[in-house]
Structure formats: structure tokens, C-alpha cells
Amino acid sequence: MTEFSRIEEFIQSYADNISKVLGLDVTILDEQGIRVSGTGYYQDLIGLPAPEGSFFRMILQTGQPGMIFDMKKNESECGNCKFLQQCRELATIGFPVHKREKTVGVIGIIGFSPEQKEKMLHHSEKWMPFLQHTSSLIEHKLLELDAEREKSCNIQEEMPQASVHPVYFAQLIGAETGLRDVIAKAKKVTNSISTVLIRGESGTGKELLAKAIHCESARSRQPFVAVNCAAIPETLLESELFGYEGGAFTGSRREGKPGKFELAHKGTIFLDEVGDIPLSLQPKLLRVLQEKTVDRVGGVKTLGVDVRVIAATHRDLESMVREGTFREDLYYRLNVIPLRLKPLRERTEDIALYLQHFLYRYGTLLQKGKLELEAQLVQRLRAYEWPGNIRQLENAVEYMVNMAEGQVIGNEELPEYLLFEDESSTAGSDLGLEKLVAEYERSILQRYLNAGNYGQDKAAIANELRISLSTLYRKMEKYGLEKG
Numbered sequence: 001m002t003e004f005s006r007i008e009e010f011i012q013s014y015a016d017n018i019s020k021v022l023g024l025d026v027t028i029l030d031e032q033g034i035r036v037s038g039t040g041y042y043q044d045l046i047g048l049p050a051p052e053g054s055f056f057r058m059i060l061q062t063g064q065p066g067m068i069f070d071m072k073k074n075e076s077e078c079g080n081c082k083f084l085q086q087c088r089e090l091a092t093i094g095f096p097v098h099k100r101e102k103t104v105g106v107i108g109i110i111g112f113s114p115e116q117k118e119k120m121l122h123h124s125e126k127w128m129p130f131l132q133h134t135s136s137l138i139e140h141k142l143l144e145l146d147a148e149r150e151k152s153c154n155i156q157e158e159m160p161q162a163s164v165h166p167v168y169f170a171q172l173i174g175a176e177t178g179l180r181d182v183i184a185k186a187k188k189v190t191n192s193i194s195t196v197l198i199r200g201e202s203g204t205g206k207e208l209l210a211k212a213i214h215c216e217s218a219r220s221r222q223p224f225v226a227v228n229c230a231a232i233p234e235t236l237l238e239s240e241l242f243g244y245e246g247g248a249f250t251g252s253r254r255e256g257k258p259g260k261f262e263l264a265h266k267g268t269i270f271l272d273e274v275g276d277i278p279l280s281l282q283p284k285l286l287r288v289l290q291e292k293t294v295d296r297v298g299g300v301k302t303l304g305v306d307v308r309v310i311a312a313t314h315r316d317l318e319s320m321v322r323e324g325t326f327r328e329d330l331y332y333r334l335n336v337i338p339l340r341l342k343p344l345r346e347r348t349e350d351i352a353l354y355l356q357h358f359l360y361r362y363g364t365l366l367q368k369g370k371l372e373l374e375a376q377l378v379q380r381l382r383a384y385e386w387p388g389n390i391r392q393l394e395n396a397v398e399y400m401v402n403m404a405e406g407q408v409i410g411n412e413e414l415p416e417y418l419l420f421e422d423e424s425s426t427a428g429s430d431l432g433l434e435k436l437v438a439e440y441e442r443s444i445l446q447r448y449l450n451a452g453n454y455g456q457d458k459a460a461i462a463n464e465l466r467i468s469l470s471t472l473y474r475k476m477e478k479y480g481l482e483k484g
């Protein structure tokens, strides 16, 4: 069994998509050079091996992409192919699929007519990022399956119900250059001990990136401990982070309790919403970062900890430093390797990719088969602002897949808050897009806060809206909302 035999259907759907988008035939080969999928001419060749000495076999060996535009003359690429004389291909592009650096397959694009060859000559360079992305999606799919099997990465969360699945860089979808640069930088520092500070709005993938850094590092079998500094009440945060000795305060456990830094010993601690850490605790955090030692609350001993720190925040720390609400020395200590994730509205070119990705994921998960979105809907969703970023888009797709009755999703399946019918009422408004989106967001939150079925439970509301509790509080503060 090869890597690809586990995901044949998935691979065929990608071959179909590439073929549709480029208007050319596509074939995908596994690591043994067997065609696992194909369109047009190649459909009948599925299951058969590519000829020995052929161009695609060379790509499997070298792991490098390549293109040829005249088979007969390309002695180096096709010279050893025993079908060279019969070959009808006028142009061919081959792109490798890797799994953790190993070449496990090839995506091939073929032109048979002079027009197709011309098109490939002109556009092949532009297609490379698209092929790179498709290749990453296949890798991601393979890793996801591995992850389900292995559950190898030791991710621990403060919330027991939270995900414990390992995360790899290949799971970070997106072809936009800025995102690829951030991922490339993150890859460089996986095994460094330097502190990473991830910035970005809610739902842009800060936590996912932090987990990927941990899971791809040499520390992956040690704990990844996530702490949301905004979700823990100020009075408890110190003992949560640094632990306490027995009898340190009324109600404390007799035997004491280790803090998150101790629990993350030899692994990684993820300090989410680090900008919300109270000023009073900042000196203590700075000391831990500098000296790698922890003093439990009420304790006398100093404990050494070997912890990689990854911090994240949506806050403007520079302004906070200027205003005196965040210590400058701590800011510099945290901001050693800064990584910034852009909001989705600043990389709209990736929206269609995310739609496709989540459509496939939820279509499979909810056993709805192969689904697609009406073309006009994709246009509209691309134009939407996505204030909740990728998380919001993922939830919207999950909703739509649940609602889907046929294989094509249209306006009727949109979640209520995304219904574009309001366009008419807001058309001509002079509010501007940002304000209109904010107005939408405010009204959604207001509706949830007023709904009787949530009682006083803001955590349930945050959960339902798939945002963190701290994000909910922040947004409530922003819009001046209180539970109605």
C-alpha cells in the first residue's frame, strides 16, 4: 500500500479540479510511479505504471518540479523512456508531492495540441504557486491521516475538551506570499530556543501556527501547554502560571500545585493573549523568561524550567508600551522572533482556497459527498470582510454543508448573518464597509447575548460562536454590550 492509496478519492477530486481550472489533462502518480488518478486520456490508464525512464519517474527520483516542451529533443528527461517514439505529448509539467521532505508522488499536466502547448509555454511559471499549493494540500491530507493514527504530539490544553491532535506546517493552508513567508520563517525557528511572538486578529491561525512550531520541533514528544492569559481571572493567573505551595492561601491544595511553566518543562508553553497579562504579573513573567526559573506562590524554592515560549496577541503592544500598560522590557523579551498573520480581508486571493478546503473537509466528515458552491456565491464570499477570519469562514462552510440538500450550495444555505439580502437596506449607506461589518458583528453578538437559552453562560456563547472567551469579552467591550 502506498501513501496515496489511502486518499485516492481525494486525489482524483484534485486532478479533476486542476484539469477544470487549467483546461488540460492531469494525471497523478504515486511514489511507485503508478497512476492513481487521471482525467481525459489518462482516465483509462489509472492503475497502470508510468513507463520506466519517463519524465515523471525522473521527478519522483529528483523531487524537483520540471517542464518539457519538446519530448523528442529532450534527451535528458525522456531519452530513456521506452515509449518515446509513440509519445503524443507536446508539453508536460511535473510537480512533486512531498511528505516530510520525502517525494511520495507527482502531479502531471499534459498538453496534446499545439494550442495547449502554447498556453503552457505562456502560463507555466504562473501556475507553479497553484501546483505548490495543491501539492501541499495532498501532503496535509496525508499528515492528517497520520496524525489521527499516531496522536504522537503531546498537546495538552487548559480546556480538557480541546483538540489534542498534532498540527504540522502542511496543515496551514494558504498560497498568499505573506503567509508563506511567515511559515517559512516559523520553520527556520522550530528548534531554536528563542521566544516567538505571533501577532494577528482573532481566528487568523495564531494557535495553529504555535502548535505546528511545537509539533515539528525536537520537543514534539514533550508537552505543549496552552494558557489563555485573558480567560483566567487576574487573581488566579499567578498560581496558574507559576504554581503554588501547599497552604499558600485559603482553599489551596495541601500538596500544592505545579504551574503551567512546570507542566511545560522540556516542552513548549503557549501564552495566548499575552497582551492581557496584568501589569502586576509582568515582572514575574519577565524573570521566568530571563532566568528560566519559577518561584511557586508561597514557596521558598526556586525551580529551574526548560521551556520554549511562544506568545500570541491581537493587541497593539507598541501602543500599550507607550501608554504604560505593558512593560517595555517584557515587550522586547517576548518580541524576539515576531511573526504576523494578516487578516483574511488582506489576502482575499486565499478565500476560494479555504472555501474549497473546508467544503471538502466537511463534505467528507458529514458524508455529503462532493459539494460545490455556486460561482456567484464564491464571488460574494470573496468580497465579504470576514471579521472573524478563517475561523468564521470555516464555521460558515460547516453550516452550509449541514444545510446542503443537493451537491451545489447556493444563497439558501448561507448562515443567517451572511445573508446578503441586507445589501439592499445598506446600499447607499454612507457607513463604509468596515462600519457595516462591525454593525453586523455587533448585532450577532447582541442576539446571542439576549437569547434566553444561554442563561448567564458566556463560555457557551463563545463556544457556539467558535471564538475564545477573551475574544467575546473584548468584542462586548468594543461594542459596549452587556447581557440583555
Ligand SMILES: Nc1ncnc2c1ncn2[C@@H]1O[C@H](COP(=O)(O)OP(=O)(O)OP(=O)(O)O)[C@@H](O)[C@H]1O
Pocket (backbone or CB within 6 Å): 171, 172, 173, 174, 200, 201, 202, 203, 204, 205, 206, 207, 208, 209, 314, 390, 391, 394, 467, 468, 471
Ligand atoms: N492557515 C490555515 N489553514 C487552515 N485552517 C486554519 C488556518 N488558520 C486558521 N485556521 C483555522 O481557523 C480556526 C482558528 O484558528 P486559531 O485558533 O489558530 O486562531 P487564533 O488566531 O489563535 O484565534 P484566537 O485569537 O481567537 O484564539 C481553527 O479552526 C484553525 O484550524
